[in-house]
Amino acid sequence: MTRLSLEVLEEKFSELKPPMTAREARVEANRCLYCFDAPCIRACPTHIDVPTFIRKISTDNLTGAAVTILEANLMAATCARVCPVEELCEGACVLGGDHKPIEIGRLQRHAMDHIYDKQKLPFTPAPSNGLRVAVVGAGPAGLSCAGELAKRGYAVTILEKNPLPGGLSTYGIVVMREPIRVALEEVALIEALGVEVRTGVEVGRDVSANQLLTDFDAVFLSVGMGSVPHLGIPGEDLEGVTEALSFIAETKLAEKDGLEHLRELPVGRFVTVIGAGNTAIDAATIAKRLGAERVTIIYRRGEGEMPAYDFEYTFIKNEGVEFRFFSQPVGVVGENGRVTGLECLRVEPGPPGPDGRALPQAVPGSAFIIPCDQVIKAIGQEKRVDLFAHFGLEQERGYVKVDADLRTTNPKVFAGGDCVRATGDAMTVTATQDGKVAARGIHAWLGDNALAAD
Amino acid sequence: MADLSIDFCGVKSPNPFWLASAPPSNTAYQVNKAFEYGWGGAVWKTIGTPVLNVSSRYGGLELGGQKLLAINNIELISDRPLDVNLREIAEVKRLWPDRAMVVSAMFESDPKVWADAVARIEDTGADAIELNYGCPHGMSERGMGSAVGQVPEYCTMITEWVTSAASIPVIVKLTPNITDIKAPARAAIDGYANALSLINTINSVVGVDLDSFQLRPNVGGKGGHGGYAGPAVKPIALSMLSEVMQLPETQRFQVPISGMGGIQTWRDAAEFLLLGASSLQVCTAVMHYGFRLIEELTDGLSNWLDDKGAASIQEVIGAAAPRYSPFNQLDLSYKVVARIDEAKCINCNLCFVACDEGAHQCIDLTANGAKIDPAAYSGVAKTQPVVREDDCVGCNLCSLVCPVDGCITMIEVPPERESVTWGEITQERPEVTLEWDKMERYREEKGIEIH
Ligand SMILES: Cc1cc2nc3c(=O)[nH]c(=O)nc-3n(C[C@H](O)[C@H](O)[C@H](O)COP(=O)(O)OP(=O)(O)OC[C@H]3O[C@@H](n4cnc5c(N)ncnc54)[C@H](O)[C@@H]3O)c2cc1C
Ligand SMILES: Cc1cc2nc3c(=O)[nH]c(=O)nc-3n(C[C@H](O)[C@H](O)[C@H](O)COP(=O)(O)O)c2cc1C
Ligand code: SF4
Numbered sequence: 001m002t003r004l005s006l007e008v009l010e011e012k013f014s015e016l017k018p019p020m021t022a023r024e025a026r027v028e029a030n031r032c033l034y035c036f037d038a039p040c041i042r043a044c045p046t047h048i049d050v051p052t053f054i055r056k057i058s059t060d061n062l063t064g065a066a067v068t069i070l071e072a073n074l075m076a077a078t079c080a081r082v083c084p085v086e087e088l089c090e091g092a093c094v095l096g097g098d099h100k101p102i103e104i105g106r107l108q109r110h111a112m113d114h115i116y117d118k119q120k121l122p123f124t125p126a127p128s129n130g131l132r133v134a135v136v137g138a139g140p141a142g143l144s145c146a147g148e149l150a151k152r153g154y155a156v157t158i159l160e161k162n163p164l165p166g167g168l169s170t171y172g173i174v175v176m177r178e179p180i181r182v183a184l185e186e187v188a189l190i191e192a193l194g195v196e197v198r199t200g201v202e203v204g205r206d207v208s209a210n211q212l213l214t215d216f217d218a219v220f221l222s223v224g225m226g227s228v229p230h231l232g233i234p235g236e237d238l239e240g241v242t243e244a245l246s247f248i249a250e251t252k253l254a255e256k257d258g259l260e261h262l263r264e265l266p267v268g269r270f271v272t273v274i275g276a277g278n279t280a281i282d283a284a285t286i287a288k289r290l291g292a293e294r295v296t297i298i299y300r301r302g303e304g305e306m307p308a309y310d311f312e313y314t315f316i317k318n319e320g321v322e323f324r325f326f327s328q329p330v331g332v333v334g335e336n337g338r339v340t341g342l343e344c345l346r347v348e349p350g351p352p353g354p355d356g357r358a359l360p361q362a363v364p365g366s367a368f369i370i371p372c373d374q375v376i377k378a379i380g381q382e383k384r385v386d387l388f389a390h391f392g393l394e395q396e397r398g399y400v401k402v403d404a405d406l407r408t409t410n411p412k413v414f415a416g417g418d419c420v421r422a423t424g425d426a427m428t429v430t431a432t433q434d435g436k437v438a439a440r441g442i443h444a445w446l447g448d449n450a451l452a453a454d
Numbered sequence: 455m456a457d458l459s460i461d462f463c464g465v466k467s468p469n470p471f472w473l474a475s476a477p478p479s480n481t482a483y484q485v486n487k488a489f490e491y492g493w494g495g496a497v498w499k500t501i502g503t504p505v506l507n508v509s510s511r512y513g514g515l516e517l518g519g520q521k522l523l524a525i526n527n528i529e530l531i532s533d534r535p536l537d538v539n540l541r542e543i544a545e546v547k548r549l550w551p552d553r554a555m556v557v558s559a560m561f562e563s564d565p566k567v568w569a570d571a572v573a574r575i576e577d578t579g580a581d582a583i584e585l586n587y588g589c590p591h592g593m594s595e596r597g598m599g600s601a602v603g604q605v606p607e608y609c610t611m612i613t614e615w616v617t618s619a620a621s622i623p624v625i626v627k628l629t630p631n632i633t634d635i636k637a638p639a640r641a642a643i644d645g646y647a648n649a650l651s652l653i654n655t656i657n658s659v660v661g662v663d664l665d666s667f668q669l670r671p672n673v674g675g676k677g678g679h680g681g682y683a684g685p686a687v688k689p690i691a692l693s694m695l696s697e698v699m700q701l702p703e704t705q706r707f708q709v710p711i712s713g714m715g716g717i718q719t720w721r722d723a724a725e726f727l728l729l730g731a732s733s734l735q736v737c738t739a740v741m742h743y744g745f746r747l748i749e750e751l752t753d754g755l756s757n758w759l760d761d762k763g764a765a766s767i768q769e770v771i772g773a774a775a776p777r778y779s780p781f782n783q784l785d786l787s788y789k790v791v792a793r794i795d796e797a798k799c800i801n802c803n804l805c806f807v808a809c810d811e812g813a814h815q816c817i818d819l820t821a822n823g824a825k826i827d828p829a830a831y832s833g834v835a836k837t838q839p840v841v842r843e844d845d846c847v848g849c850n851l852c853s854l855v856c857p858v859d860g861c862i863t864m865i866e867v868p869p870e871r872e873s874v875t876w877g878e879i880t881q882e883r884p885e886v887t888l889e890w891d892k893m894e895r896y897r898e899e900k901g902i903e904i905h
Contacts, residue, residue, distance in 0.1 A: 021859070022859055023857075023858070023859045030520070034743055036743075036744060036746075052746070052749065052750065055750050056750055056753070056754065058719075059719040059720055059721055059750065059754055060721070061720065061750070061753065061754035061757055061758075063757045064750070064753040064754055064757050067753075
């Protein structure tokens with residue numbers, strides 16, 4: 001448990017990027033060239049009309065700016081904070097060539113803060129068209145799909161197994177990037193559009209797939225991924241071994257009730273984190289900021305092959321997190337039921353595997369132990385194959401198989417978000433776009449159906 | 455959402471924004487495209503007598519890294535044959551019956567030529583004619599454009615030729631290249647103009663190249679004055695609009711005014727509306743950014759009207775016009791003083807130097823609460839500007855140079871004496887306005903102290 005004071009915690013767990021002042025936003029917005037057919041629009045997976053919304057900020061039309069953004073992306077308050085903008089819009093900004101790109105993410109947040117503070121619904125939903133759609137999972141993909149359909153007059157019910165809606169925006173994205181309040185306000189916007197959100201309902205357990213297929217005109221599956229899988233090594237059940245997602249979720253929930261609750265969370269002095277993706281980076285950051293003396297990320301491959309973004313790597317090194325590359329955990333060692341270390345083998349790059357990357361090969365006899373009192377597993381998330389089987393859907397390597405309109409092999413069922421993302425980066429913004437595309441697909445299909453039925 | 459539609463001397467359009475007569479309204483291709491984007495109307499690029507253009511036509515004004523704060527041009531009226539223009543105008547109007555189609559014209563000073571032109575313009579189905587009395591270059595040397603706009607008698611005469619021949623409304627577009635804009639405005643109304651529009655471009659030389667000594671724009675080593683337009687001219691346009699709004703003739707005959715000159719954002723548009731313009735035209739901003747600007751213009755205007763609780767644009771047109779007053783009607787007892795919010799102050803000291811050297815020496819620099827002499831100060835404590843409110847004349851300069859929002863506010867303070875205007879003093883105590891010793895006695899009497 002951390003010994004840090006509340007003040008220190010507030011500093012370490014407040015948003016990393018501060019909001020812009022009105023003047024800062026205006027000056028930055030006026031720097032935007034208002035390019036025609038701008039590359040930032042293309043670089044954004046939801047194709048937000050960036051130059052237009054920035055121009056509206058420059059003229060103090062913040063409501064107009066927010067509407068321009070929300071028309072393309074209903075999860076824009078989250079996206080403004082969590083998108084890897086360096087890789088997306090800001091990376092494409094033409095000003096990046098010889099000076100600083102426009103701070104598109106922070107400008108977007110400025111417009112979003114305005115509309116959420118104003119608490120004015122930016123859209124009027126179309127009159128009801130009498131059609132019902134069930135959305136399974138209240139993450140970004142589900143919320144976006146539900147909102148888009150509600151705007152078109154559909155009666156949408158979201159079924160969410162967790163006690164709180166919002167998916168990984170609520171439970172998974174660290175509070176320094178997105179306070180839980182932002183995720184929940186975004187859900188409230190979708191509800192204000194007329195969407196019903198039923199939490200604590202797990203499809204496949206509390207409600208059957210068949211039930212949904214009978215009760216609704218269409219179903220959108222946006223169930224994300226499962227929990228962190230087992231490593232399958234000895235000692236995994238020792239006290240002090242946790243997995244990254246629940247570790248992060250606890251900090252999110254603690255922040256919701258007041259940052260002082262962070263002090264109740266267990267954190268080790270010497271922490272090892274297994275994996276080197278975004279989740280590992282986040283878990284390591286939190287462990288460090290909760291006061292761990294030494295945090296070490298253990299990764300099977302080399303520095304250049306980490307799935308984390310470059311800016312994340314730079315960031316985490318500045319946080320003081322250390323790395324052990326080319327190391328493969330083979331067992332957790334402990335005393336009296338508690339973790340005391342992580343046993344690893346040294347790894348050498350072997351021949352290229354199916355994805356072209358060198359296959360890591362453990363070197364026999366090279367075992368060494370990293371002393372630690374907490375082990376955090378961040379080795380990806382499990383696939384949701386059983387749930388897809390309930391719906392009788394064809395799958396592809398554990399993901400739902402969909403066509404370009406995000407329709408599954410059952411014509412009544414569409415799917416999107418992380419649960420279909422067999423390739424490419426799983427991001428909030430791509431999940432949001434999936435929701436939009438599926439809503440369009442559902443509308444095109446049900447619209448036709450409705451006509452045929454008339 | 456507020457109703458943005460207008461009825462301008464019988465010409466209707468779904469929103470007040472029209473393309474000004476200029477390159478963006480040169481062809482059917484462009485005007486069709488503009489209407490697709492949502493422009494409410496267009497004033498076709500001026501048609502008239504044959505011309506030939508030069509190459510290299512525009513110069514731009516850049517300030518502090520912002521490009522094209524103004525454009526300067528030496529382009530003439532349309533250089534496309536009259537027949538082609540008229541045919542395209544008819545085509546576009548047929549396709550877009552709900553948009554305003556105004557034809558700008560400039561012909562030689564001959565009543566028969568004008569009568570013939572009016573008939574051909576009316577044949578296109580256009581909603582109105584705009585008389586271009588403004589072009590300041592090329593055409594004026596040929597006795598047209600601003601050569602007409604600058605001579606009130608010509609202005610009345612030609613306007614009358616046109617209004618007597620026309621059955622559709624006639625708008626007279628005024629040149630700003632004149633000492634008193636009221637003279638040509640009155641002259642146009644005397645010639646029975648149905649409406650006025652202003653401003654056309656302002657005479658200007660936009661710059662000289664410091665290496666080649668060439669004027670910008672350069673035509674084979676030479677250059678001349680061109681027409682100046684764009685954001686930088688807005689204050690001049692707003693002033694001329696206000697002057698013409700005050701004119702008794704404008705008020706008596708309720709002559710509507712189409713405002714232009716520097717409209718780039720919805721905020722500019724709102725200012726023109728508040729001062730009385732009831733249709734708006736845009737040129738330079740479109741030349742800079744394209745037709746897509748219309749979305750920001752209408753969206754911003756509409757959100758602003760919603761915020762103001764106005765159901766229609768009509769509610770704001772002219773709402774600020776009555777405030778426009780001559781100097782001698784301003785209340786001499788009204789008083790504001792500058793106040794610096796030290797919590798917001800970033801200690802750039804720009805207000806200090808502005809007041810000390812450019813105004814009335816009413817701001818002190820302090821350190822640790824004590825006044826310092828900046829030339830002698832070598833301490834480490836931050837310097838803090840402080841206003842001596844008793845000495846402040848309320849000129850606004852410090853608040854204008856302050857880079858921080860809401861840091862220097864001009865606070866209204868209770869008047870120290872009875873309300874009086876210069877006009878009243880002139881009437882009641884004319885000697886005070888003529889002789890310094892009388893003025894000094896008057897000040898003593900009223901307790902007016904000049905610091
Ligand atoms: C630690 C972490 C950090 C991240 N950081 C970023 C970041 O900085 N930027 C970024 O762009 N992306 C980030 N991501 C990825 C991003 O959060 C996801 O791509 C995005 O949330 C996917 O949205 P989704 O709607 O597909 O799934 P999810 O957000 O996972 O939502 C799925 C929802 O479905 C519910 N559900 C599942 N099964 C059922 C069922 N049977 N019945 C009812 N409900 C069910 C779940 O409870 C959940 O609420 C991060 C992810 C993680 C794990
Ligand atoms: C390149 C250029 C050409 C123009 N040509 C004409 C013209 O043919 N007829 C006319 O009445 N005004 C003409 N104008 C003036 C515009 O219609 C308008 O009055 C002026 O540009 C002010 O508006 P703005 O600040 O929005 O540009 C021209 C302006 C420019 C910049
Ligand atoms: S904008 Fe450039 S390319 Fe187009 S006509 Fe002018 S100088 Fe030529």
